[in-house]
Amino acid sequence: MSLLSIENLKTHYYTDSGVVKALGGVDLILEKGESVGIAGESGCGKSTLALSLIRLIKNGEIIHGKIRLEGQSLLELPEKEFNRIRWNRISMISQAAMGGLNPVFTIGTQIVEGILQHRKMKKRAAMALARELLRKVEIDPDMVKNYPHQLSGGMKQRAMIAMALALEPDVVIADEPTTALDVVIQAQIIKMLRKLQKEMNLSVLFISHDLSILAQACDRIMIMYGGKCMESGDTATLFKNPQHPYTRALINAFPDLKSRRDKLTGLPGNTPDMTNPPTGCCFHPRCALVKDRCISEQPVRQEINGDHVVYCHFAKPLSEEN
Amino acid sequence: MRSELRKIDRFWRVYKKRKSAVAGLIILTVLVTIIVFAPVFSPYDPDAKDAIPFTPPGSEHLLGTNDIGVDILSEMIYAGRVSLIVGITAAGIVVFIGSLIGLFAGFLGGWVDEILMRITDIVIILPRFPLMIVMAAYLGPGVWTIIFAYSIVGWPSLTRQIRSQILSVKEASFIEASRATGAGNIRIMFTHVLPNIQGIIIANGVMEIMFAILTEAGLSFLGLGDPTQKSWGVMLYFAQIQGAFLRGAWWWIFPPGICIALISCSFNYIGTALNDLFGLKLGK
Amino acid sequence: MDAIYRITDLTKSYPLPGGGLLKKNRKVFRAVDKVSLEINSGDTFGIVGESGSGKTTLARLLLRLIEPTDGNVYYKGRDVFRLNRSELKKTRKEIQMIFQDPYSSLDPRKSIFNIIAEPLKVHKTGSLSDIHTRIVETLELVDLPTSDDFLSKTPGEISGGQRQRIGIARALVLKPEFVVADEPVSMLDASIKAGIIELMTQLKKKINLTYVFITHELALAYHFCNRIAVMYLGEVVETGNIDDVIQSPAHPYTRLLLDSIPPTEPDPDWLDKRFGKSDFSRNAEGCKFFVRCPNPKDSCLHFRPSLSEIKRGHMVACQLG
Numbered sequence: 001m002s003l004l005s006i007e008n009l010k011t012h013y014y015t016d017s018g019v020v021k022a023l024g025g026v027d028l029i030l031e032k033g034e035s036v037g038i039a040g041e042s043g044c045g046k047s048t049l050a051l052s053l054i055r056l057i058k059n060g061e062i063i064h065g066k067i068r069l070e071g072q073s074l075l076e077l078p079e080k081e082f083n084r085i086r087w088n089r090i091s092m093i094s095q096a097a098m099g100g101l102n103p104v105f106t107i108g109t110q111i112v113e114g115i116l117q118h119r120k121m122k123k124r125a126a127m128a129l130a131r132e133l134l135r136k137v138e139i140d141p142d143m144v145k146n147y148p149h150q151l152s153g154g155m156k157q158r159a160m161i162a163m164a165l166a167l168e169p170d171v172v173i174a175d176e177p178t179t180a181l182d183v184v185i186q187a188q189i190i191k192m193l194r195k196l197q198k199e200m201n202l203s204v205l206f207i208s209h210d211l212s213i214l215a216q217a218c219d220r221i222m223i224m225y226g227g228k229c230m231e232s233g234d235t236a237t238l239f240k241n242p243q244h245p246y247t248r249a250l251i252n253a254f255p256d257l258k259s260r261r262d263k264l265t266g267l268p269g270n271t272p273d274m275t276n277p278p279t280g281c282c283f284h285p286r287c288a289l290v291k292d293r294c295i296s297e298q299p300v301r302q303e304i305n306g307d308h309v310v311y312c313h314f315a316k317p318l319s320e321e322n
Numbered sequence: 323m324r325s326e327l328r329k330i331d332r333f334w335r336v337y338k339k340r341k342s343a344v345a346g347l348i349i350l351t352v353l354v355t356i357i358v359f360a361p362v363f364s365p366y367d368p369d370a371k372d373a374i375p376f377t378p379p380g381s382e383h384l385l386g387t388n389d390i391g392v393d394i395l396s397e398m399i400y401a402g403r404v405s406l407i408v409g410i411t412a413a414g415i416v417v418f419i420g421s422l423i424g425l426f427a428g429f430l431g432g433w434v435d436e437i438l439m440r441i442t443d444i445v446i447i448l449p450r451f452p453l454m455i456v457m458a459a460y461l462g463p464g465v466w467t468i469i470f471a472y473s474i475v476g477w478p479s480l481t482r483q484i485r486s487q488i489l490s491v492k493e494a495s496f497i498e499a500s501r502a503t504g505a506g507n508i509r510i511m512f513t514h515v516l517p518n519i520q521g522i523i524i525a526n527g528v529m530e531i532m533f534a535i536l537t538e539a540g541l542s543f544l545g546l547g548d549p550t551q552k553s554w555g556v557m558l559y560f561a562q563i564q565g566a567f568l569r570g571a572w573w574w575i576f577p578p579g580i581c582i583a584l585i586s587c588s589f590n591y592i593g594t595a596l597n598d599l600f601g602l603k604l605g606k
Numbered sequence: 607m608d609a610i611y612r613i614t615d616l617t618k619s620y621p622l623p624g625g626g627l628l629k630k631n632r633k634v635f636r637a638v639d640k641v642s643l644e645i646n647s648g649d650t651f652g653i654v655g656e657s658g659s660g661k662t663t664l665a666r667l668l669l670r671l672i673e674p675t676d677g678n679v680y681y682k683g684r685d686v687f688r689l690n691r692s693e694l695k696k697t698r699k700e701i702q703m704i705f706q707d708p709y710s711s712l713d714p715r716k717s718i719f720n721i722i723a724e725p726l727k728v729h730k731t732g733s734l735s736d737i738h739t740r741i742v743e744t745l746e747l748v749d750l751p752t753s754d755d756f757l758s759k760t761p762g763e764i765s766g767g768q769r770q771r772i773g774i775a776r777a778l779v780l781k782p783e784f785v786v787a788d789e790p791v792s793m794l795d796a797s798i799k800a801g802i803i804e805l806m807t808q809l810k811k812k813i814n815l816t817y818v819f820i821t822h823e824l825a826l827a828y829h830f831c832n833r834i835a836v837m838y839l840g841e842v843v844e845t846g847n848i849d850d851v852i853q854s855p856a857h858p859y860t861r862l863l864l865d866s867i868p869p870t871e872p873d874p875d876w877l878d879k880r881f882g883k884s885d886f887s888r889n890a891e892g893c894k895f896f897v898r899c900p901n902p903k904d905s906c907l908h909f910r911p912s913l914s915e916i917k918r919g920h921m922v923a924c925q926l927g
Contacts, residue, residue: 016332016335016336041795041796041797041798042795182656182657182822183656183822183823183824183863183866183867184656184862184863184866184881184882186866187865187866187867187868187879187881188881188882190868190877191877191881194877195877209795209796210796210868211796211870212867212868212869212870212871213868215868215869215870215871215872215873216868216869216872216873216876216877235872236872239871239872249797250796250797251870251871252800253796253797253799253800254796254825254870255800255823255825255826255828255829255870256825256869256870256871257824257825257828257852257864257867257869258869258870260828260829260848260849263804263807264800264803264804264829265800265804266797266798266799266800266801266802266803266804267797267798267800267801268801270765270766270767270768270798271765271795271797286797494710495705495706495707495710495711496710496711496712496713496714498666498671498705498711499703499705499711499712499773499776500713500724501671502669502671502698502702502703503698503702503724503725503728503729503776503780504694504695504698504699504725504728504729505724505728506695509728513724514713514716517713517715517716518713518714518715
């Protein structure tokens with residue numbers, strides 16, 4: 001049994017301009033001790049996926065699908081019971097981490113509060129645990145006495161990570177954990193997260209728009225576009241043998257330092273309007289290889305090799321290629 | 323042009339969700355229609371003194387008559403014109419002065435801001451109503467006296483609001499972008515800053531009309547209005563000195579009072595709604 | 607090649623809070639600290655640095671959007687900060703800027719037409735029909751539609767990528783020689799970003815522009831620029847031809863930056879690299895990078911290095927380089 005499994009998840013938002021079909025049926029499996037990356041551009045539904053997992057969708061709802069944590073179905077749970085799962089078993093390091101700390105309490109107090117809400121233990125012991133957590137995220141344990149404004153952006157993010165790990169959750173969702181940080185700090189934090197993930201045998205869902213970060217931090221990657229999975233597979237395979245035109249475009253869109261390319265190739269057009277998603281394959285308006293079939297027919301799941309899966313009419317399974 | 327229509331449509335969709343704002347709009351539309359088309363709606367000549375004085379409401383005179391035999395309903399409809407014109411004019415002047423001072427103080431900053439805001443502070447601490455009474459008494463009663471007195475003391479609170487809005491609009495990078503193209507202060511102030519706070523100005527302007535109408539009514543009731551140009555306030559003033567209260571002529575007192583209350587409420591509801599809606603939209 | 611811009615000892619400092627009632631002992635924060643650079647005509651000059659490096663302040667100084675505390679900026683031999691009002695206005699016709707935020711850099715109440723028309727109106731270039739022709743030309747240049755319907759839209763009605771193209775069109779409509787682009791793609795999605803960079807590259811070829819490209823992404827600068835300057839806490843620590851700086855970085859900070867960029871494909875060795883300490887405190891007297899330097903010398907604590915040439919055109923401010 002997988003640790004976390006998501007089946008055909010659909011989430012909609014209700015806005016003035018109509019229903020935003022943010023997730024249009026997503027499947028995902030996360031095993032114990034594994035780090036899975038969710039890659040995609042703004043509006044592809046990656047953050048909605050994260051919020052759906054902890055059931056914090058505002059102005060919208062999960063309309064379809066199943067989420068199971070060790071076999072237990074989460075969507076049917078009453079809110080009160082789900083509260084025990086949130087933070088305790090599924091925790092989240094978010095994009096807006098800097099705002100997540102309350103400026104009037106010390107870092108230590110805030111971690112301790114979080115622990116005591118879910119665990120019965122002495123305040124002293126909780127504080128000792130808080131210090132231990134800060135050591136784990138490589139900041140001075142004496143920082144428990146500091147207020148958030150005394151910490152730099154990178155340190156605040158580390159403190160947030162410490163809080164997310166405090167209760168030894170089964171699943172950690174890291175939603176763009178380094179987006180607002182400088183590149184050096186970003187590298188430090190990714191390195192630390194990867195190290196902790198391996199040491200503590202954590203299962204991490206790493207969400208980012210930056211494919212190169214996921215390439216370093218994840219065992220498997222799922223590429224999302226228009227609220228759907230386009231391609232997923234283990235990281236090395238995906239980069240060596242990308243099957244979906246969008247995956248290829250995304251890989252080519254990132255400038256690298258190895259060789260100076262003459263041209264960076266962008267994609268024409270814009271990310272889709274999810275109140276009115278394109279018919280057939282939702283990538284077809286921007287796809288260079290588009291055929292009639294792509295406009296009329298939604299591509300189905302196609303296994304290339306093992307868990308390398310692609311949703312494209314024109315992807316070739318490994319056997320056909322040879 | 324089409325985008326303007328789309329904007330109005332989007333605005334209306336949000337606006338109509340507020341019941342009080344819609345109610346205010348309906349009341350205001352009805353009152354303004356009656357006041358504007360006064361000759362159509364008023365049953366008698368408002369200056370004709372040929373009815374029996376102090377007739378209670380009845381089929382001939384729906385709201386009765388006053389001490390000199392004028393039909394109250396007709397008088398009231400015409401008086402609405404004066405109240406509304408005084409209110410709109412005074413509010414217009416206040417908005418003009420207030421926005422301009424706020425605009426210059428907020429956008430230019432430095433010593434300009436320092437001087438203008440100190441003047442604002444001085445005006446804001448003056449006791450408004452007594453000062454207006456003194457001014458009106460000194461300049462002699464009349465419509466223009468009231469407009470003038472109100473304009474002199476009415477602008478500071480608007481100025482402060484406008485200034486604080488401008489301080490935030492000023493930081494938007496499209497202002498810097500405009501400067502980078504070579505545009506000067508005056509151009510930036512009037513083509514970029516002012517249009518971006520016009521919503522706030524309109525909302526405040528609507529509220530100012532309410533304050534001006536109430537102030538006019540108050541000053542006129544005290545006898546500082548123009549007896550030849552009857553407003554609702556002036557009607558109440560005459561009702562009071564001609565003994566409407568002693569004679570129990572309630573039909574002379576309630577109608578103008580209710581009109582003042584209704585029109586103030588409607589402006590207030592609309593202004594509040596506009597303030598919220600435009601306030602939300604600022605920035606993005 | 608002749609220098610179109612020459613910057614000498616440029617400093618911009620801001621007072622820090624505190625310093626007592628009379629503010630006599632007020633400390634200052636130097637956002638830009640004695641920067642000297644030369645930008646040649648035809649360059650695509652990258653200025654790279656993290657937040658707080660002073661790169662955006664430097665860009666604003668180049669256009670005189672802010673006044674410096676000290677130092678000079680010469681544009682075509684004339685000191686930008688000594689120009690009078692009308693001279694400055696004339697100069698601004700030649701130097702334009704592309705802004706970072708495609709959302710807040712366009713006035714939300716103006717139509718696309720009016721946004722691009724503004725520079726033309728400010729500089730009073732021709733009649734309304736001339737303006738219309740110029741706008742259509744410029745929109746074609748940046749690959750945007752030219753229909754009246756599109757021209758009447760407001761920024762809120764178009765996508766982020768299109769907005770940034772409008773920002774570029776506004777900068778180009780006066781046919782400038784020199785364009786400062788302040789993180790023009792940092793807020794855009796990867797697929798859109800590459801398209802904008804590609805557009806800027808083509809524009810340079812088509813209309814002979816000189817760019818200053820401010821960015822925090824070294825990899826992007828590598829693909830787009832021919833020369834760069836790496837800034838750290840207000841100082842230029844290394845500058846030179848792009849290939850020299852990227853392939854043989856001489857300053858430890860440049861090396862740290864390069865190491866920190868995640869490779870674009872899986873690289874198991876990357877996470878084994880050392881990314882230094884997260885300490886950001888300043889070293890008032892000596893080298894500003896001292897506290898983060900992987901192998902500093904004792905003398906670095908007291909001696910602040912200045913830029914010196916290690917190879918033709920490749921300068922570095924480090925005793926160890």
